Amino acid sequence: MQLNSKRWTVSDQYLSIQDLCWEKGWTDGLPVVPPTESSVLDMLSAMPGDHSVPLGRIEPSNSLVTLEKLAVNAVMAGCLPEYFPVVVASMKAALDQDFNLGGHAATTGGAAQVIIVNGTIAGRLGISGDAGCFGPGYRANATIGRALRLAVRNIGDLIPGVMDKATQSTPGRYSFCFAENEEQSPWEPHHVTLGFPEQASVVTLAGVRGVHNTIFTSGSGIKWEPGLEVLHGFVSNMKAGGISNYYQTGSGAQLIIVLCPEHAVEVSNAGFTKQDIQEYIFKEARMPISELVGNTHYGNHNWPDWVDEDDPDYLLPIVRSQEDIAVLVAGGEGRHSSWMAGWGVTRMKSEEITGI
DSSP states (O other), rough: OOOOSSOOOOOSSSHHHHHHHHHHOOOHHHHHHHOEEEEEEEEHHSSSOOOOOOEEEETTEEEEEHHHHHHHHHHHHHHHHGGGHHHHHHHHHTTSGGGOHHHHSSSSOOOOEEEESSSSSHHHHHHOSSSSSSSSSSSHHHHHHHHHHHHHHHHOOOTTTBBBOOOOOOGGGGEEEOOGGGGOOOOOOOOHHHTTTOOEEEEEEEEEEEEEEEEEEOOSSSSSSSTTTHHHHHHHHHTTOOOGGOOOTTTTTTTEEOOOHHHHHHHHHHHHHHHHHHHHHHEEEEEEETTTTSTTGGOOOOTTTOTTTOOOOOOEEEESSSSGGEEEOOOSSSSSEEEEEEEEEEEEEEEEEEOO
């Protein structure tokens, strides 16, 4: 197999390699694995086919993304070759026009790209959906997420302060990848909800502004019935000033609910399906127009025609429809759940993982 990438000659000293990558702008600031010819060929061996055929063009550089270019970044990120099909599927999702990668990877809001993995491949590769799955400690999670981010940086030219205009950015731009905790979920997996076969392995890619942790410790139903207490807590957390989703319902802003296993069981035992959760959040997570007009993100608002801006008591939902809410289960023990506010001009995209 012949590689088309440009060659660089450098001392085999560790620091010399890192210095070259830093000087060329190829690294996110952390050390990288040297992308030698042999290591890139090993990575490509995990995917059949012509490695020079473009997957598409990435914005804002408008550069062609090939398997070879992606493999170089996967090596640098520390991926094992068996992780590469997940990286490829993630990039295919990122290149979908509706995902609008160039928009939310360049925005001042500093949105992160989060990879959510479903199916048997998660267990085989050790992609965790258990305790601490959003954070460090899992090689697959860390390196798969980082591979996508390095590719966005190196192929898309999204360099902080240049085309990446994030005011403060987010640690999620180093790496953000986790699996759904299907074993402890009382509902069907996310990819089945989307219509994929149960035996399929799938990545879902989302552009998110951040992770809002919510804690409901009692489960006692002192004020609300168990299960309903959790959903009410989510809604309370969502009804606040500065949450940009309320201003971008017209452009299709979405959100993700991630229930820990304990909360998921409580909500399920209360009789809620995933569709019931979507409906509840859509009906209850609303703010009056009087608190939105003239505040925070109003200058850049995009509302559908059915929003009555002249009625101060009009209750605007946090998303355009209940289908814009994804419901997942992830995490380990402990009564912490979270929700992720989607960036305003992007749509979650799912891609079946092939070549496995």
